[in-house]
Amino acid sequence: MNASGSGTTVADVGEFALIALIRERLGAVSGTTGSALIIGPGDDAAEIPAPGGSLLISSDLLVEGRHFRRDWSSAEDVGRKAAAANLSDINAMGGSATALTVSLGLPGDLSVDWVLQLADGLGAECAVVGAEIAGGDITASDAIVIAISAVGQATRAVRRDTAAPGDVIAFAGTLGLAGAGFATLSRGFRSPRAVVDAHRVPTPPYTAGPQAAAAGATALIDVSDGLLADLGHIARGSGVVIDLDSAAFPISEWVTTVAEALGSEPLRYVLTGGDDYALVGSFSHEIPEGWIRIGVARHPELGEEPSVLVDGAPYEGAQGHQHFR
Numbered sequence: 001m002n003a004s005g006s007g008t009t010v011a012d013v014g015e016f017a018l019i020a021l022i023r024e025r026l027g028a029v030s031g032t033t034g035s036a037l038i039i040g041p042g043d044d045a046a047e048i049p050a051p052g053g054s055l056l057i058s059s060d061l062l063v064e065g066r067h068f069r070r071d072w073s074s075a076e077d078v079g080r081k082a083a084a085a086n087l088s089d090i091n092a093m094g095g096s097a098t099a100l101t102v103s104l105g106l107p108g109d110l111s112v113d114w115v116l117q118l119a120d121g122l123g124a125e126c127a128v129v130g131a132e133i134a135g136g137d138i139t140a141s142d143a144i145v146i147a148i149s150a151v152g153q154a155t156r157a158v159r160r161d162t163a164a165p166g167d168v169i170a171f172a173g174t175l176g177l178a179g180a181g182f183a184t185l186s187r188g189f190r191s192p193r194a195v196v197d198a199h200r201v202p203t204p205p206y207t208a209g210p211q212a213a214a215a216g217a218t219a220l221i222d223v224s225d226g227l228l229a230d231l232g233h234i235a236r237g238s239g240v241v242i243d244l245d246s247a248a249f250p251i252s253e254w255v256t257t258v259a260e261a262l263g264s265e266p267l268r269y270v271l272t273g274g275d276d277y278a279l280v281g282s283f284s285h286e287i288p289e290g291w292i293r294i295g296v297a298r299h300p301e302l303g304e305e306p307s308v309l310v311d312g313a314p315y316e317g318a319q320g321h322q323h324f325r
Contacts, residue, residue, distance in 0.1 A: 039157060042237075044092040044222060045150070047157045056152045058089035064144035072185050075114045077200040078146075079121020081275075085224065086150040087129055088204040088277040092222035094213025095154030096206075099134040100126060102148050105141025118146075129206050156213045158281070161237025163219035167282035169242055169295040172208035174198070175227055176251065176266070179273015180258040187262065194254040204277035208290070212281050215288040220281040226272040228308050228319040231280060235297075235306045238282075243309045244271075244295035271310065272318055 010018055023041050038054055039047035045058035062068060062085065068078045083100060090097040102122060106115065122133060134151075181199030190196055204222065212220055219234050235242045251266045259266040282297055300306055307314065 039093075039159060043160050044089040044220075045095070045152075045157075047093070047154075053153065054157070056090050056093050056095045056154055056157060057149060058086060059147070059149045060086050060089065062146040062148075070114075070144075073200045074121075075117035076121035076124070079118040079123075080125040080201045081121075082118075082146045082148055083122045083125035084202050084204055084277060086148040087125065087131060087206065088202075088222045088224070090150050090152035090154075091204055091206050091209035092160075092220050092279060093152075093154055094156060094158040094209045094217065094220060095152045096210060097126075097129055097131045097150050097152035099132050099151045100148050101134050101151075102136040102146065104136070104138045105143070105145035105147075106138060107142060107144065108140060110144065154210070154213060158209075158213050158217050158220040159237075160219050160221045160234050163234050163238035163240050163242075163282035163297050164284065165240055165297055165299045167218055167240075167284050167297040168287055168293055169231070169244065169280065169282055169297060170287040170291040170293045171223070171227075171278050171280040172212070172288075172291045173205040173223075173278030174203070174252070174276050175223065175249065175278050176255040176270035176273050176276070178202055178275035179226070179269040180252075180255045182273070182275070183262055183264070183269070184258055192254045192257055194252070195258055199275060202275055202277045205279055205290075208279045208288075211288050212279065212283075212291070216283065216285055217281045218284055220279060223274065223276055223278045223280055225274045226319060227278075227280060228271050228310075228315055229274075231308045232319060234280075234282065235308050238297070239300070239306050240297040241300050241304060241307055241309060242295055242297050243312060246311050248292065248294045250292065268317070271315060 037046060037048055045056040047054050047056055062082045086100060087097045126132060177195050177198035181195035184195055185199060219238060221230050221234055223230050231242055246267055249270050251270060255269050256266045287293055
């Protein structure tokens, strides 16, 4: 069946195939020939021309029950996480965010105090990078929906589809803590506190994006769905195979503790856990201070598709979070 046929559902095609169909439908508006966009859809943020330079713009949604739960997180936690997810998109382009707009869908019986504490969290996270809340909208909704657009600037915006064979792959930030926290909360536990807190409120390495851009990063992306899943966008977009070295990853003692308690492998949380908002990228020269080398990019061999390997082989199991699956 044609992917755009009337009998095909969103779940049939999945998130990224659906985005591709929408981009094809929009034509020149999506940044193809004839578009005024510098960087169009398909990256962490779009880059648009502006007087004296350009602007980075990104949008994201958080939906109650899918991205957060009120019995797991306080309203302030939710606000901080919502802001962090969007500020991280600008960071992942090598830029710094200056403002957010926030639109809320809210049930009528929701406590006003909860909403005000959400606003406290949004403001607190914005303050970390010096960004401001510039406006937004509120409407009625059956569940809490938080829609945010982030605006920022970069001296040099770094795409996700421009890695090259021979590049070194490295990351900045933390990997695995939030995924271990989600697994912990899903089993009804509230400790170790370090992983639970990481799931509730991520700590993106906000200075690492501009640092990587200044160091000549050839590609960048933030880790929201899982390292393998997000590196897959770099590999496929750039037409390279990325081979990761499992021994290169530092694994937190807290991740190991959770893995042992739940009968899992610590490396699985590092490779497939989302919501840490670390940055991962490719470099043709030396990696910046504080970044950790974890692999290399190479040409695909004859008959080989662009992909992400671990120790020279495909990773078994899920690569990370997938919407509609």
